[in-house]
Amino acid sequence: xxxxxxxxxxxxxxxxxxxxxxxxxxxxxxxxxxxxxxxxxxxxxxxxxxxxxxxxxxxxxxxxxxxxxxxxxxxxxxxxxxxxxxxxxxxxxxxxxxxxxxxxx
Numbered sequence: 001x002x003x004x005x006x007x008x009x010x011x012x013x014x015x016x017x018x019x020x021x022x023x024x025x026x027x028x029x030x031x032x033x034x035x036x037x038x039x040x041x042x043x044x045x046x047x048x049x050x051x052x053x054x055x056x057x058x059x060x061x062x063x064x065x066x067x068x069x070x071x072x073x074x075x076x077x078x079x080x081x082x083x084x085x086x087x088x089x090x091x092x093x094x095x096x097x098x099x100x101x102x103x104x105x
Contacts, residue, residue, distance in 0.1 A: 004061060
């Protein structure tokens with residue numbers, strides 16, 4: 001699952017010809033500056049796509065965290081309920097302790 005970095009500060013961006021991490025990719029571009037209008041429109045379109053994708057990932061991440069929290073809460077409640085009932089896993093009975101009348105036997 002990809003990690004979303006928050007509150008990140010970028011000090012430098014450098015051009016490179018090979019990605020440094022596992023599964024990383026790079027994009028190299030070269031353009032003619034005489035037609036800046038076309039590039040600006042393309043750049044705006046790409047920025048809008050990236051923004052939509054980022055919002056989608058953040059929404060999915062939030063939903064996943066909420067679902068995980070609900071699952072953990074339910075598991076915790078079941079565990080506490082079993083503890084309160086005195087459930088014994090070893091004997092599959094309600095309590096591992098012997099009752100007073102069983103101790104005499």
